[in-house]
Amino acid sequence: MPRPVIETVALPADGLGQTVTWTAWRFGEAGRGPKAYLQAGLHADEIPGMLVLHHLIEKLTAADVTGEIIVVPATNPLGLKQWIGGNLLGRFELGGLGNFNRNYPWLGAKLAERVGKQLGKDAKANIALIRAEMLAILKESKPVAAIDHMRLAIMERSVDADIALDLHCDSEAQMHLYLGPALWPSASDLAAELDSAAVMLAEDSGGGSLDEAWGGPWWYLAKQFPDAAIPPACLSATVELRGEQDVTDELAGKDADAIFRFLARRGLIKGDPGPAPTYQGKAEDLAACDYLKSPVAGVIVYAKKPGDYVIAGETVAEIVRPGEMRVPVVSSTNGLLLVRLRHRFARPGTNIGMVVGDAPLAHRQGYLLTE
Secondary structure, eight states: OOOOEEEEEEEOOSSTTOOEEEEEEEEEOTTSSOEEEEEEOSSTTOOHHHHHHHHHHHHHHTSOBOSEEEEESSOOTTGGGOEETTEEOOSEETTTTEETTSOOOOOHHHHHHHHGGGOOSOHHHHHHHHHHHHHHHHHTOOOOSHHHHHHHHHHHHHTTOSEEEEEEEESEEOOEEEEOGGGTTTTHHHHHHTTOSEEEEOSOOSSOOHHHHHHHHHHHHHHHOTTSOOOOOOEEEEEEEEETTOOOHHHHHHHHHHHHHHHHHTTSBOSOOOSOOOOOSEEEEGGGEEEEEOSSOEEEEESOOTTOEEOTTOEEEEEEETTTEEEEEEOSSOEEEEEEOSSSEEOTTOEEEEEEOSSOOTTOOSOOSOO
């Protein structure tokens, strides 16, 4: 089989005497079939996806790729340099530029202005027009900071993809996905292959995350121009690969196999992926997910674990103030405890868990993400 083409991009450094490179593996041929883009480690201290994509690269190297697949196993070389006191801190840019998975460029409004009058009843022609204009808008960008150059490198190689997967993990968690509502239930095959416990659906979660920068323009344009044929042409998803410490060859190999079968079923790899599985988990509005916050500082003692079902008013954890008291943290909704905090000490306001309920919660409006 043809070997992958390895592309290395030099990112301008924010300091003197520094060199930073961003590397992608390309399989198949552009324009030959569907395109998929997969990356891991955008939050550079979230390691499971890096190992998953290592396994996937090995599988793709031996496969007959019938489309184009771009794999970036270590997306964030800037975050990978952020070691403090022996700890890798890769969620935020420590120079003050924020979360590495926030504030991606929103192309919807510019696209509406530029191509709106040209959109018609031919979905294939609309997709080609929109993708070409997306790339044209990106080429007009003038990034300054290294993080902006990295975001542009990502977007230029992924914005025209049919499938774009951003692999993350949570603190301690079951497998789960974030998707746009326009992609459900058509993306249930991805959730089923990964054996996801839950799928959270949001059109605009408020943070400018990468998956919404990929997929959001499509459903935005569909609403702006209802008479035009504009499908949700990018299956964009954030994939949360369980917890931070779930890093084993066994799990990574299993997840790589699942993604490989999904890509084969979607026409990117030659071969029989076998029968399509049926999704068995929950799919809910992200506003139905309750973040449990610690009211005080102290030691976290959990009464529940990820995968447990809890009811409204039930104690999920207690915050122990040594020598003083135990303060309960209760769920405000019935649902699945999907996530809890790996570290066992909290300060006031710390998110210590997430419960996936069955209906949107009144207090969950506006910005729906954690920081």
